[in-house]
Amino acid sequence: MMLEKITIEFIFQFMLVFARLGTAFSKLPAIGSPYIFMRGKLAFALTVSFVMMPILQPYLPRYSENFANNIGYLAIEILIGLIISVAANIYFQSLHFVGQIVSMQSGLGAAAFFDPMQKSQVAIFSNFMLLVAIVFIFATDTHFIFIQAVAESYAKFPPGELVNSGDLSEFIAFVINDSFILSFKISSPFLVVGLAIMTGSGMLARLMPNLQVFFVITPAQILVMFGTMYIVIEAVVTKLTATIANSLNVMGF
Template structure:
């Protein structure tokens, strides 16, 4: 008969529980897996499966009392680390959402919105196209596997029980400016082309005031906008590769991974 002491049971539970908190926080906040497209039960099963694989590979975890304040501090640290990693990945997707919103407003499709099943909010149709495109590229280029690799390596660079002073959250805050600048760069070609189209309509209206610019300009702007959007999507893979590379590099820097 196998007899287990209370300390052995506590050590065994803690070894898996701390890992589960960090992995679960990442899976609940990261793109694709952390969206409403994937049921909560599936995310929980995936977190449990990754925990069962990762926990035996990490170093010894600290032994803490279940109701002690230090235990809750460790829990909060693991959740905060995991949520920060998922939030940084969300910035990569929100870049394309903002770019799609900007292009939609310029081409006259800002009013055409639909429900985003991933986030549960209404977004412009163009932004939804950008979101679906970046989601497919993220999965096709094995972005989810890279995230899991960095997550597993974070248990070595940021051991459980280590204070949050080693995590560079200041760098995470500075990424907001990167989001807006990158979104503007993605939509800048379309914005410039549509601006030239609108200026041409202004010259036409000035030269021939009898023309009804509203009945002529809106359909033409929409047609030109769709053509420009088609040209813009031709280089979407290259732009996504650059932005995804930066995002994953920053993710590694945040957790101190190589």
Template sequence: MNLLQQFLGDQIFVWLLVFARVGTAFSIMPTIGDAFVSARTRLLFSVAVSVLVAPVLGDRMPPMPDNIFRLFVLIAGEVTVGIFMGTVARLLMGALEVAGTIIALQSGLSNAQMFNPAMASQGSLPGALLGWLGLLLIFITNLHHLLIMAVVDSYSTFAPGAAIPIDDMANVVGQLVGKSFVLGVQMAAPFLISGMLFALALGLLNKLAPQIQVFFLFTSLQVALGLFMFALTLAAMMTFWLTHFEAAFVDFLRPG
């Protein structure tokens, strides 16, 4: 009876540690962690994945601690790693909002706001469209499998019970913030160039005919030009973003 109780206790301990990391990561990551997904769905999905992968990861878990304080320390470490993994994916989704905001400013659509799933808040119309497309492409290209694999294979990089490399995590987050902004600017580069040329042309026209309200008259032309360029560059922008999104998670994957 004592052996059975010890076996069940060890299994529950392993499942608890796995669920702490997996559940935290899935609650922050895009797709399953977005605001339009109910909390019950996220919880059930996290429990299902934890139950499936816990037997595989059992040999990587530290022994059960002999006091409650060490158990809390282990759980806090797993939650920290889960937050880090989820933040990596969420920061890469932020590139879509950066690109959408720049496109909205250059196309005259900055006043129109709607819900953006990539940031779980109100945002510009182009940013919201890019956010929905990003989520759709993640599912279409099966990159949501890559997100799950990245969390599971993170046990090779962040061993449970080992010291958490806080400095390295902070550096990665800082680099991803900069990378996300650069990606957004690169995606919206055609709109920045066309917007500057369009503003320059209107400025010269205003100097030639100061009595005409050129900025008011040509606002509709600015919107039409922006929508036309958006239709031309949308596929290239999303392909460019998807490539970098996938590459960011390859570093977390380790062959078994």
């Protein structure tokens, strides 16, 4: 009988750990990317849950005979995992906005294609920047920061305790506001270069009215934007990953 209770308690506690980790990993940048197949993400979440189970044991509640309490614990764990992952993903998805701006500034705004992974029309620069950011996160081991943030969330939000709605509202407002600021900062080099190109083309059109400025400037505009992308892409993804890590620190993870 004692062995049966221990087994049930272990399974219950493992389900709590997996509920938070699995939910977080399904939406975190890079780790929860649609380019990673679902079984791989599931296997990764199960493996990390087994590894972190002994470390998180002091935070986990004991198994209760009350079925409603157990379901409530699982629901809270799923909610906390969703909060962590969605906050980080809001910043990551700002690259879509930046990619749209770069596409319009380069004259490739109409060069969109259907991405079956994201199930929507995606600009060329948006998809490129997302792929570069995913590779950068894994290459620089930034995904370990995300895993550490989920692990440290147990000290901030122990299992079974309700999330403070006031703190949650304040955090969501901060993330949305900061994501807009981040998008503007990342896209500012492209906006400045695009403004300079448009100003130059306007002056050229005034000086040479018979010149077909659009056909002359467009290839140079595309080339300049690719050059600007080559120069600033490292700073863009570095700023993005640093902002995501700082946002998790603001929440106390």
